Structure formats: C-alpha cells, structure tokens
Amino acid sequence: MHLRHSDHDHGPPTVPVKYILEDPQGLTGTDKAEHEVLAAKGEHLLEVAIEHGINIEHACGGVCACSTCHVYVEQGMTSVCESTEAEDDRVEEAPGLRRDSRLSCQCVVTGDGPIVVRVPAWNRNAVKEVPH
Template structure:
C-alpha cells in the first residue's frame, strides 16, 4: 500500500498547518479524525451532507474524481469554491495533496 502526504491548512485563527501521512484508499476525513483534527461529518462520512467541506489547494488529480452527488452537496456548503470537495469523498489514489479546512467554529454544537 502506498502512503502519501496531506498538508492541512486551517482558516480558523491560531491553528498551525499540519502534514500527515495518508494511505492509498484513505479519505481526508479519515485522516483528520484519526489525528484529532476537527472536521464536521454530520452524515458519518457517507456523502450525505456538506459539513466535511474542504478546499483542495493542490493535488486534486491525486484523489478520486468528483461525483454528481458530491457536487450537489457542495452546492449547499458554506462558501463553496471551484476547488471545493467533501473530505469524505477525497479518497487518495496517487501522490500528495494540500487542503484548507474552512473555519469549523461556525458550526453549532462543536
């Protein structure tokens, strides 16, 4: 199994960027949760909501292609951009990736 790097930047003030290992077939959401990084996932990581919304800064070709279902949920996310993805759907296939996690403090009950 191949292991790559994911560099995680945060919009939330006071959080330093992190670089973590991510295995082929693993999602960005999984790696965040395994490493104590707060990334909301109200649906449990099954592409049923938009709360694990992230921005892919580089390496978008190294994750599985976006599905129509994922695109529909991204449209409902807070501040979607052209490089928006859902963390649960960013499954590694090859190479490194750099992402930014939007400010999670806006979610109630966190």
C-alpha cells in the same frame, strides 16, 4: 455521529497531506494551524484528518448526506478521486463554494500527492440540516 471509514485495507501511509486550518482552536483545541501528515491510498481526507486529531465536522458520518465536511483541495487535485454527481450536488449546498471545493469524506487519496487541504474557519459552525 460515528464516522464511516473507507471499508478496505489501505497500503502504508506514504502520501503527504498538509492540512491548513483556518480555525485551529475549533478543530484541534490548539493554535497549530498547519499539520503535515501521511495518508495511505484508499483513505478519504476526512478519516485522515480525524486520525490525526483534526476534528473536521461530519454531521452525516461521512455518507455524503450533508456538506459539513466541506474543504478546499488547494493542491493535489489529481491525487484524489474525481467527485461523483452525488458529491457535486451536495457540495453545491456548502457555504463558501469554490472551484476546489470537495467533501472530505468523499475525497479518496489515489495518487502520490503532495495534497494541500484548507479547512475553512466556518467548518465548525456549518449549518446542519435545516428543516424545510
């Protein structure tokens, strides 16, 4: 599915974001588990990851209609936007729900960081849309 990027110009990439991958092989094809990158304010955490070769699952293309892009924001929650009601409703469907659970496609960088994002091992295998 084509990824929906945030639709405005971003500033320079200045915000440190560390991605910790529980399944680096599944997400990058390498054994590198920690990736320190720079994000620009206005970008969401899914597009920052994809830009850096971290292929977080995004079954709906980043429009808050699945929960496959679920991650944990372990540090820097005040440097990302607050979740919307729509995101809260979706993320509740994700496996492994925690207090720091977010949908990476809805989680826009707003502050100076640093931000630490853990991508759970089951991200790749997350259930797509289960027919009712």
